[in-house]
Amino acid sequence: MEILPIAHFKSPFTSKFGVPKQSGLVEELRGEIVFESQYRNVDYLRGLEEFDFVWLVWEFSANLHQANSPVVRPPVLGGNAKVGVFATRSPFRPNAIGLSSVKIECIEWESDRGPIIHVLGADLMDGTPIYDIKPYVVYADSHPEARSGFVDRHSWPKLQVEIPEVVAARYDATSLEALRHTLELDPRPHYQSDPQKVYGMPFMGNDIHFRVSDDGVLTVLAE
Secondary structure, eight states: OOOOOSEEEEOSOSSSTTOOSSTTSSTTOEEEEEEOGGGOOGGGGTTGGGOSEEEEEEEOTTOOSOOOOSEEOOGGGTTOOOEEGGGSOOSOSSSOEEEEEEEEEEEEOOSBTBSEEEEESOOOOTTOEEEEEEEOOHHHHOOTTOOOTHHHHOOOOOOEEEOOHHHHTTSOHHHHHHHHHHHHTOOSOTTOOOTTOOEEEEETTEEEEEEEOTTSEEEEOOO
């Protein structure tokens, strides 16, 4: 089977550093689904405005090396425990395919880029190819009492985030909250914890630099 993108994702993140580890973790995070030219027909989306969420099938396109290990180290386990790749949502998989549930903010039916789906809470970097879109259906897709394996036993600790006014002034209120909640999730690689190290990530066209203290305070640096 040959599979080609139907769309690409427009995201505040132009690199994979800083992208939330799962969809829905940063509800304010805005993104756009921009269709390839042959799919810029509103008939492809007819009826989608009646749904609140969609599933996106996409590619971990920033992973340039072939995954060849049957086990991975999930960040939620601190990078210290190995589990089978099919028991995780790791991007390092035999087929680099991702699956995310995102909220439809609105559908822009007419634009110079064709119809655009504006979504919230995505965990995709800018330019990610999207291979399919399916509506989220509550009776089939929601299982609130289901077990979630090791995820049930390990919470994701959040950092305290301090953003100086000179940086905060670059963003509107919603975008600032999206940045704050992204940083709360600790974008650092799980194997790094040097309190003197300065980390950087792109967000909405700006470079965000920060340090994380040993007591869990992330401080964005004024530039």
